[in-house]
Amino acid sequence: MKLVEAPDYMSMSKQAADYIATRVREEPTMTLGLATGGTPLQTYRYLIQDYENKETSYQHVQTFNLDEYLGLPKDHHNSYYTYMKQNLFDHIHIPPSHTHIPNGMCTDVAQECEMYEKKLDQAGGMDLQILGIGENGHIGFNEPGTSFLSTTHLVKLTESTRKANSRYFSSMSEVPTHAITMGIQSIMKSKEIVLLVSGERKSAAFRRLMNKEVSEEFPASALCQHKNVKIFADHEALG
Numbered sequence: 001m002k003l004v005e006a007p008d009y010m011s012m013s014k015q016a017a018d019y020i021a022t023r024v025r026e027e028p029t030m031t032l033g034l035a036t037g038g039t040p041l042q043t044y045r046y047l048i049q050d051y052e053n054k055e056t057s058y059q060h061v062q063t064f065n066l067d068e069y070l071g072l073p074k075d076h077h078n079s080y081y082t083y084m085k086q087n088l089f090d091h092i093h094i095p096p097s098h099t100h101i102p103n104g105m106c107t108d109v110a111q112e113c114e115m116y117e118k119k120l121d122q123a124g125g126m127d128l129q130i131l132g133i134g135e136n137g138h139i140g141f142n143e144p145g146t147s148f149l150s151t152t153h154l155v156k157l158t159e160s161t162r163k164a165n166s167r168y169f170s171s172m173s174e175v176p177t178h179a180i181t182m183g184i185q186s187i188m189k190s191k192e193i194v195l196l197v198s199g200e201r202k203s204a205a206f207r208r209l210m211n212k213e214v215s216e217e218f219p220a221s222a223l224c225q226h227k228n229v230k231i232f233a234d235h236e237a238l239g
């Protein structure tokens with residue numbers, strides 16, 4: 001794992017976005033794995049700026065999102081579909097048919113998971129996966145205890161994750177209890193991983209990752225077994 005240190009959130013986001021945009025220009029037909037949450041927001045803003053200034057093309061890029069809440073319609077203001085549209089897709093001229101996000105309103109969850117994993121495989125797996133990390137070490141919505149062999153699956157969110165995400169909802173009771181997420185194996189199949197870590201809130205998880213002790217109790221530790229991981233972290237996260 002290669003660590004890129006930045007003094008603050010803005011600078012971490014700029015460095016990550018510059019790197020990702022460069023990779024897209026090098027490989028314009030790439031399959032890009034995307035994450036949601038607070039951390040990647042500024043990286044996406046810089047990617048939009050880069051698109052506007054340098055005309056980096058997303059016409060032939062395919063994207064796959066890590067996860068989606070179960071039970072939220074696409075147009076719900078808290079769905080990850082809406083998040084991606086508002087924070088990236090609507091601004092980079094990517095064909096909507098090239099963007100893939102699990103369907104949180106599917107009637108057959110097992111079938112949805114199977115189809116999503118199949119689509120990923122048909123696309124040849126991810127070339128570059130953007131990841132955040134949860135305070136409990138989750139990646140995607142793979143909570144502690146998830147098998148490293150997991151593929152796309154249904155998860156029951158832990159109370160700590162629901163609480164962390166409740167800041168986007170008007171009350172805790174509105175936070176979905178379940179989600180569909182790529183599994184750890186799905187993530188590990190990506191040729192390259194870019195992990196974004198920011199803020200004091202993440203410093204314990206970051207320290208634990210850097211201990212490099214691999215355990216399913218700490219999902220992010222799977223990344224220690226991946227050959228091509230870049231971690232962009234700011235000073236608050238570094239502790």
Ligand code: PGA
Pocket residue numbers: 036037038039040132133134135138139140
């Ligand atoms: P955050 O979430 O970026 O909103 O902190 C990251 C995660 O939970 O994976």
